[in-house]
Amino acid sequence: MDGSPTHVSYERSKSASNIFEKKPFLIGVAGGTASGKSTVCRRIMEKLGQDEMDDTQRQVVCITQDSFYKELNSEDGLKARKGKYNFDHPDAMDFDLLLDTLQAILHGKKCQVPVYDYSTNSRLLVYFRILKGSCAPLYSRKKDEFITIHPADVVLLEGILVFYCKEIRDLFHMKLFVDTDSDTRLMRRVLRDVKERGRDLEHVLNQYLLFVKPSFENFCLPTKKFADVIIPRGADNSGKL
Ligand SMILES: Nc1ncnc2c1ncn2[C@@H]1O[C@H](COP(=O)(O)OP(=O)(O)O)[C@@H](O)[C@H]1O
Numbered sequence: 001m002d003g004s005p006t007h008v009s010y011e012r013s014k015s016a017s018n019i020f021e022k023k024p025f026l027i028g029v030a031g032g033t034a035s036g037k038s039t040v041c042r043r044i045m046e047k048l049g050q051d052e053m054d055d056t057q058r059q060v061v062c063i064t065q066d067s068f069y070k071e072l073n074s075e076d077g078l079k080a081r082k083g084k085y086n087f088d089h090p091d092a093m094d095f096d097l098l099l100d101t102l103q104a105i106l107h108g109k110k111c112q113v114p115v116y117d118y119s120t121n122s123r124l125l126v127y128f129r130i131l132k133g134s135c136a137p138l139y140s141r142k143k144d145e146f147i148t149i150h151p152a153d154v155v156l157l158e159g160i161l162v163f164y165c166k167e168i169r170d171l172f173h174m175k176l177f178v179d180t181d182s183d184t185r186l187m188r189r190v191l192r193d194v195k196e197r198g199r200d201l202e203h204v205l206n207q208y209l210l211f212v213k214p215s216f217e218n219f220c221l222p223t224k225k226f227a228d229v230i231i232p233r234g235a236d237n238s239g240k241l
């Protein structure tokens, strides 16, 4: 990370004074693809009675790292459509923008976060995806849309590589790793990508073998050691014996 300025924009939550700005408790939720990260976040929000609340009233908000994918040039866009672009490599992520955004959030600022659409591999408005994990998205075909993250007491950030960069990792007050076995994850990924992300079976399986699995082993799994809490089986784990 070079610390160069990025296009994240944020404003003060309380214009009169810094004293009353909310400094949220930041929780990172990592784990392999389809391990259940979004589901765990959604469950946390439900348990805390946050799921039905209006954006501005929420005390717990959830952000997905997928909002911070780099925009692709036309050559990489073409590769992506053929399943030949590695979305699981750290180089695919705009970590500078993510770092700036998290720092702004930690300073109690209201932030604008890009919204990502998997079916077009680009930033588009998919309102519910970012707030409620994978539940029914509302699409708007307008490019370069942003979603407003209002100051909150707790902010959850979920994603495959949220513990990869030390600078980002060190910002979390708590780190969770959702640990779900790889057969289960592949099965869920196939169903989800075909149903919700507009992919065909061959595309999903090729991408998985070529990029998703090796990158999980190289970049995601090694970050499990940084977790404060490991959650076996994700949302299936009620904590009861
Ligand atoms: N405990 C579970 N049991 C059954 N299906 C699950 C469970 N957790 C998640 N899923 C399903 O698996 C898919 C991926 O889950 P998701 O929470 O989006 O994973 P991630 O955010 O890690 O990619 C979704 O279709 C979701 O409904």
Ligand SMILES: O=c1ccn([C@@H]2O[C@H](COP(=O)(O)O)[C@@H](O)[C@H]2O)c(=O)[nH]1
Pocket: 032, 033, 034, 037, 066, 069, 087, 088, 117, 118, 120, 121, 122, 159, 160, 212
């Ligand atoms: O355009 C895209 C962007 C990402 N992906 C895949 O998404 C997963 C990460 O999302 P999870 O919800 O954690 O599964 C990652 O494995 C990428 O391969 C994509 O296919 N296309």
